[in-house]
Amino acid sequence: MPTQGGEVLDFSRMNRVLEVRDEDFQADIEPGVIYQDLNESLRHKGLFFPPDPGARATIGGMIANNASGTRTVRYGATKDNILKLTVVLANGEVIETGTRASKTSSGYDLIHLFTGSEGTLGVVTKATVRLVGLPVEFSAAIATFPHVEAAARAVFEIIRSGCDPAFLELLAPECIELINKEMCLGLNPSPTLFMEFHGITEDQPAEILGMVEYICEDQGCEEFRSGLGRDERGRLLKARHDMAEMIRRNHPDCSPMVTDVAVPLTAYSRMIALARKEAHESGIPGYIFSHAGDGNIHLHFEGKSGDEKVWQTIDRINEHIVSEALKAGGTATGEHGVGMGKRRFMEQEHGSSLIWMRQIKQMFDPNGILNPGKIFLDGE
Numbered sequence: 001m002p003t004q005g006g007e008v009l010d011f012s013r014m015n016r017v018l019e020v021r022d023e024d025f026q027a028d029i030e031p032g033v034i035y036q037d038l039n040e041s042l043r044h045k046g047l048f049f050p051p052d053p054g055a056r057a058t059i060g061g062m063i064a065n066n067a068s069g070t071r072t073v074r075y076g077a078t079k080d081n082i083l084k085l086t087v088v089l090a091n092g093e094v095i096e097t098g099t100r101a102s103k104t105s106s107g108y109d110l111i112h113l114f115t116g117s118e119g120t121l122g123v124v125t126k127a128t129v130r131l132v133g134l135p136v137e138f139s140a141a142i143a144t145f146p147h148v149e150a151a152a153r154a155v156f157e158i159i160r161s162g163c164d165p166a167f168l169e170l171l172a173p174e175c176i177e178l179i180n181k182e183m184c185l186g187l188n189p190s191p192t193l194f195m196e197f198h199g200i201t202e203d204q205p206a207e208i209l210g211m212v213e214y215i216c217e218d219q220g221c222e223e224f225r226s227g228l229g230r231d232e233r234g235r236l237l238k239a240r241h242d243m244a245e246m247i248r249r250n251h252p253d254c255s256p257m258v259t260d261v262a263v264p265l266t267a268y269s270r271m272i273a274l275a276r277k278e279a280h281e282s283g284i285p286g287y288i289f290s291h292a293g294d295g296n297i298h299l300h301f302e303g304k305s306g307d308e309k310v311w312q313t314i315d316r317i318n319e320h321i322v323s324e325a326l327k328a329g330g331t332a333t334g335e336h337g338v339g340m341g342k343r344r345f346m347e348q349e350h351g352s353s354l355i356w357m358r359q360i361k362q363m364f365d366p367n368g369i370l371n372p373g374k375i376f377l378d379g380e
Helices: 035-045 059-065 110-114 148-160 173-183 203-218 230-241 243-249 265-282 308-327 343-350 353-364
Strands: 017-021 026-029 082-088 094-098 123-130 137-144 167-171 192-199 223-226 254-262 286-291 296-304
Touching: 017 035, 026 035, 035 059, 059 123, 082 110, 094 110, 137 203, 137 230, 148 167, 148 192, 148 203, 148 265, 167 173, 167 230, 173 230, 173 243, 173 286, 192 203, 192 230, 203 223, 230 243, 243 254, 243 286, 243 296, 254 308, 265 286, 265 296, 265 308, 296 308, 308 343, 343 353
Parallel strands: none
Antiparallel strands: 017 026, 026 123, 082 094, 082 123, 137 192, 137 223, 167 192, 167 286, 254 296, 286 296
16 A cells, blocks of 8 residues: 555466475576466475465565464464565565575574565565475364353363364354355354364374363364364365455445554463453454464454444554553554554554664665655654
């Protein structure tokens, strides 16, 4: 979104997978490659690029935003799966940073500086990404709970037990009702955990599910459905990825606002409870869903377009939830980025280190031509 006019760089034709080195578990790719297309091309090699933000995101966009998503709990975010970058700086200079080695202790970590910088420091034109092996076996399960807080406690216990979930999502009842309406899945409209576990043998994930079922029952689970087949698992995964679009379709006269915070797991159930309370008391359509395994909570509001009072209420709720997340030692945005919407919280989250961020921006982009108006408030 341009704040001062400008030009858009379109990388849709820089969409080649340049080289796959399957024995190194690496691929060299251009920024316009869509990650689902990359993974489709890797299937016959038994490999995939694990970050999964859901939308048909390009690798360049994922790097700019440090996208994460449903599989972060096991495989990490985009920054954890980037080995090398070629970057064009604001002055036209082309630099390469990183190596093809699986790890390095050499020099400053510029990979992580550019990844998540939202286009404000340079333009990525090539990336070497880390690949992992496709899981041989998987087991998926659904667990429903009497209230969201019980589900949140189960998340903590599942992770503490070392069960190593590959996918651990929490959807509140309003999300389940919407999924049932749109996809006729017949799910119990209660707070629900969607879970998936990977293994190298058929018995391994099945044994893990036995432990997970015990944990969920100990936290008051009302129903535990395991052994889901690939078709049902695929429908549930699609339902989770399509959640935002389903919400929009069911509120055609509204506009969305999603607050995206992440907190330590010890604060997770409290933040879920706060988000539900705020949504319920506002009377504004609100949907809570979460990458539960990493404490990342999304509260999606649909506000009546042009209703100033409604949007003042949504803005107040957003500010309250972000402030509480920061007090808990969390972050104003777990994966959606700062952009313009979260700029006002940067000083509260980062304190004096924000000064050094601005100095880095000034060094890389002294004329302020790269995505101006993002991350930092004007005049800081």
